[in-house]
Structures are given as C-alpha cells and as structure tokens.
Amino acid sequence: MSARAEPLRTPQPLNLPVLYIGVVALLIAGLQPVVLGGLVEAGRLSVSGIGPAATVELLALGLACGGSAALLRPTALRTKLALAAVAHALCNLATLWVADGALIGVRAATGLFAGVMLWSTVGMISRSARPERQAGVFVTVQTLAQLLLAAVLPRTVMAAWGVDGALVALAAISVTAAGAALGAPRGYAPLPRPEGRGGGFSPLAWAGLAAVFLYMAFIVAIWVYLEPLAAAAGLPPARAHDAVAAALAMQVLGGLVATVAGDRLPAGPVLIGAGVINLGLVAALSAHPAGPAFIGLVAVFGFLWLFVLPFHTVLLIAIDPSRRAAMQLGAAQLLGSSAGPLAASLLVGDTDAGGAMRLAAACLVLALTLIVGVTAVMARRTVVPA
Template sequence: MEPSRYTGRGAQILAIAVGSVALLMLGLQPLLLGALLEAGHVTLEGVGLVAMGEIVALGAGVLIGDMRLSVRHLRPITALAALLAAGMDLLTTQLQGDLALGLVRAGAGLAEGLLVWSTTAVIVRASTPERLAGLFFVIQTLAQALLGLALAHLVIPTAGWRGGFELLAVLAVGVATLAALFARPLGPLTPTASQAGVGMTWTRPRLGALLAVFLQLATLGAFWAYAEPLGTRAGFSPVAVQTLIAAGLGMQVLGGSVGTWLVKRLPIHATLLVCCLALGLSAFGVVRTAHGGTLLFTGLCAVFTFTWLFMLPFQMGLAFRVDGSGQVAALVPAAQLFGSAFGPLVASLMVTGDEVAPVPLVATAFAVLAALTLPLTRLRRRMAAD
C-alpha cells in the first residue's frame, strides 16, 4: 500500500530545518568536544565515548520514533524533543567529567533522534522523497559548515565553549517554535498501513537494504574518524590536513547536489555498487600514501568525500524500491547513524598506539561487505526494475 504523499512546502521547509538543527552536533563534535577537552571538562579517552554515545543515542531516538510513536502526534513530539535537546545543551555547560557529560550528551542525542524521525516522516511522504532527502543532506551539511565557521571565529573566541552549546540551545528552541507555527501543514501526516517497523514483513530485500546502508556508513565513519592522522602520515602538516578536511566538506556538498539531480536518472543498484567500489578503492589507495603521498591522498579524499553525499539519495531510493510504503525508508537514518558509530569503533580496535595504518583496510573491508550485500536487496519478481 502506498503511503499518502504530503507535498506541502511548509512541512518540507520545517522538516529540513528540524533535521538540520538536530544533526548540527554531529558536524560540530570535533570542535565543541575538542573545546571541552582543552577546558579540562572531559578526558582524552572520554571524548570518543561521549561522541559515540551521542551518535548511538541519536540512532536510538530515530528507532523509538519509528516503532513506538505516531505521526499523528508529530507536532507536540517535535516541540518537546527540541526543548529537551535545548535543555541538554544548556546542562552540558554546567557539568564536567566523562560520565556526567556522556549521560547528558546521550540524552541530547535521544532528543535529536526524535527530531530526525520527524524530519523523515515528512520526507518519506513527499512526492519525490529521494530528491527531498538529497536536498536535506546538502542543506544540513552546509548548516554544519556555516555554524562551524561562526563558532570558530565568532562565538568561541568571545563566549568560550559554553557559548557554542548555548547557541545550539537557542536554535533548538527556535525549532520548537517553528513546530507550533507550522501546525496546520503538519496536520495531514498520518500513517497509512502501520507505523514504521510495526506489522511489516521483514523480507530479505528489506533487511538487505538497511544492512547495505549500515555498511556503507560504517565505511565512511571508519575512514573519516582517522582522516587527520592519516593525512599527517601522508606528509601533510597539521594545518594543511585540517584545511584538506574542510575542503572535503565542499566536495560533500557537490556530491550531494549531483546525487540529488541524478537519483531519478541512474539505476539504483548499479550506482550504489559503483559507490561501494569508489569508497573501497579510495580507502585502499590511502595505504600507498604513507610518507610522501600528499597529492594521491588529496585525490583519494576528493573521491571519497564526493561519493559520501552523492550516494545518500540513492540509499533512500533503494529503501523505496524494496518497500513502497516508506516504512523501510523511515529506518534509513537509524541505519546510517548506527553505521557511522560502528565504523570508528571497529577501526579503533585495530589501531595500536599512534599507528593508524590498519584503518584504510578496515574501511575497505566495510565497502566490500556493502557491495556483497547489495544483491540481497533485489526483488525476486522485479529483477529488471532498475
């Protein structure tokens, strides 16, 4: 059964605003958690745990929304989740210690996950959900970049690291206000068959689609979490590699824009397979950049970061290919977030001391597994649907 599509511009604008604010912290973690570390409020070991805890809780929030909440109550849930996120951001400024900050940021991640769920509820009911998802990925990346610049050059120099979390709280309160202002456009959002994940038959293609998304994001997370030390290992200075990583953000925006434009023009399975190959070969090529491969490393990072956002609209397209009701598509953000957390976790287990040589191999392995998973997503009766 096809879901009722809701194409109101007001709901779509709100969805993109809500999701962009919800995912800001993911892009700002290195900046804000680094500031917490410099201030002595968290230990070096604790930084990774706090970051991972927030990402995992974010994914859990999406799942809770998909499986336990009704979109009939989307407006109050969005408003309350935004206020909870704002409260957690403000509480962060008053605490210190790995455990305390880990619990608070996990609470923030849970609220942020509910906001992402509300965004997905609108996207999957759009007339062209793949393109709206691609637009969302591009805008939220730009939002992270712009706010990161503002924090680094304006907020933190004048208001300190606390000012960064206070700004996040203000933006979250703004989202809660928008949820009330856009009450009428959000009204028609109602589930058609059942809530996502409830009463749905879990077929091989549906499970395979979520597994493929999970593994692709694990590839990204494993490599990008160690991009700075890998760049230093290739011969870049610390400032140069940070500049390269910032430039990678521009390649992500370019990739997301191109992917949004092409998602209706290219075959879903074949494109995602090429993306797996591009990610795997890029990561594997980094092995050859040790001690003097700066030019090669730059090129490989450009391919890697372009592919990153380019493939995300196709992931949403794959979800709709295996399940036209949109229930699998609603779970895609959770699969992406859990993959983003799982990749760095596995990579960290392979790292010994300061030696990051195994990381590209871990990312390559995830890319290969993702490619091997894609055949599972093909529908038996529509093999030629691409």
C-alpha cells in the first residue's frame, strides 16, 4: 500500500515572481529553433550539432530540476534564485564567444542553472491548494512568452545583431529574473512527511513518473518532425508553418481550458481519454491526410498537449500525497521531451519521418498502459479500506 501523508498545513499561494522565474527558465524550450538556427548561420554550430546542443541543454535542465528537488532545501529562496538567474545570464553571454563543442558545454551549464530556477516554480505548484490551476496558469503564460519572443526577436535584435542580439536579450531577461527573486518567498513550508519506512518513492509513484516521461517523449517526438510529416502529406513549407501556428494557438487555448476547468475534472480519466484521442491522431496523421485535414489534426494535437500537462501534477499528488513525486514532475517532463526526439532520430530516414510516428505511438501506448494501471490501483484502494 502506498504511503499516506498528512495534508499541507500551509498551502503555498501563487507567487508571481516565482512564476516569472519559471517562465524565464523554460524560454529556451520554445526558442531553440531561433537560437540554434542563428548559431548555425553564424558558423558557430554545425547542422549536425543542433541535435546534441538542444538535447544536452534540456537534459541538464531536467536533471538539475529533479536534483534540486531532492537535494536543496526550500530555504533562503531569494538568494538561491538570484544566484541561479545571474549565472543563467552569464551563461547566455558566454555563448557569444564559444563555438562547436565548447558551445554545447556552455548550453549544458545554462540548462543546469535554469533547472534550479524551474525547481522553485515546481515547488510552488506542488505545495498549492489548487495545483491544477497554478500549473494551468504556468503552462499558458510560458507558452505565450515563448510565442511572443519567437516572433519578436528575429524582427528586432536579431535583425540588427544576429544571434548575438538574441543571446544578449535572453541574458537581460535572466537578469530581470534575478531581480524578481527579491519578491519570492523567503522559503517554502516543508512537504508532509510520508508515513511508513524510508523516504523513497513507491512503485506506484515511479509508474506515474514513467508515464509522464513517456507521454512527453510521445509529444515531442512528433513535434520536432512536424515539417517532414507535413511534407509527406503534400503540404508546401508555407502550409507546414500554418500547421505549426495552429498548434501553438491551440496550445494556449488548451492551457486556458485546463486552468478554468481543471479542478472539476478527474486526472486519471482525463489523461486516459486524451491519450485515446491522441492514438487516433497518430493513426490519422500516419495516413498522410490532405492539407486542411492535416492542419486540423495538428491543431487538436496542440490543444491536448497543454491541456493535459496540469493533470500530470494532479495525478502525481493523488499517487503520493507527500508531493515528493510531484516535485520530480519537471524532471520527468523535460527528460521525456529530450529522450523522445533523440530516440526518434535513430528511426527516421533522410526523407522519411515515419519512424518518429512509430516511436511516438509506442511511447503513448506504454504511457497509457501505466496510467490505466495506476488509476485502477488507486480506485481499488479508495474502495477497499486500509
């Protein structure tokens, strides 16, 4: 039987500076095509280096977020976050003067400091009385910020100074996050102590984290190969860009709907239902539908992407009321987001991205299997008294 924990005595309210720090930490997730593409154009990164650079930074971000949750105490938050944000700014500036392997190393260091910044936001959400609402607000604001910068940077600082303008802008934004740290709480209340022996996760909690990892691997394995998939469906590049734009717009809508309605919906059935719909989307996209149908399917995919993310938090808290598993949510999501494209890259050809769809489908089926199993076990434990 899973360990039970006392409820939170002092839930953490939404803190806008901490929310902002988490948004800044994850900006690169939406800006990698802009930044890494600019580095290639500047001759400081090869085309073959884009994948390692992108993967290493997100892996470092996820590992640092999870490691911070396991090792750092939620005290002296203002100092820790200010130092992490300043170091993050310095790493963005350091990218101005490095190339190739050294550049990849600097981006890995950037991810490490971003992981500490994200840890503070995950900690706030995990300690919330309404985690699904705070998570919905976070993913929506995060997506809007990425969309805004992805549209503005190429037309402003990058038009004048190339990729160096974008890196300086990101460094300046990180400095503002260091200033925002002054408005963060001094610390968070300790998480409830789980009953029973040991402080490790239960098998059920590990299953929940694995489901999150696989779900994100499914999503991003498709996302990074969206343009080749559009080409296979006969869409010209301009129409493929329309599909991306439709997906991004629907992501924002999905996050808003989860924010408004998330507290009235059960996590398990929502995740299972969304997963079943996503299986249908994978099957339909694999059949290379015509232009409008392809764009419509990708738009639904984008909506479900952000709609389900807050329910990952709710599921993990239901599995582990001590909320320690939920503290590892950012790590599981980011590691899955990195592993999915990396694994898919081993299965795609020079002109055929069908292997990415097969890999994504396998990850989704495994994630759904784990979610169904976890939900069934928790339902039995609810019915049968301890």
